[in-house]
Amino acid sequence: MRSRIICITVVLSIFMSCGIDNLGESKCFSEAKKGLDDLDEKYKNVIYFDEEGNFREKSYENCVFARTMTTGQINLLEDNEEELAVDSSCMSEAEYLDLLARIDKRKRELEQDIEDVWNGCESAFGVDD
Known part of the structure; x- marks a missing residue:
């Protein structure tokens, strides 16, 4: 019983010393995560769908x-990193x-996507980088 009380006291002390604000995610962390998710969502919408919202056909141009x-997306992620x-x-x-x-x-x-997609393009269209 005594060890249980000591354990509870230690846990409560830790929470109190950390403060309530430190128990969850910081606002800027949440915003940064949302920003990364939004960036990825926009990328996927552009890469997979054309201006009319149709799925992009497989072509050399695509x-x-x-x-x-994809190279541009990697550069944006590197900018975020910096x-x-x-x-x-x-x-x-x-x-x-x-x-x-x-x-x-x-x-x-x-x-990896760049490599896989380009290898598929080379196979389908006989192109070489």
């Missing part, structure tokens, strides 16, 4: 378009590292 847009490095003071270190990990993972996925 292969080049996809590669160009902005975070300059000003991440409004979030915890764990939140900062989480965002960097998300950005890095997405960049690797996009780099």
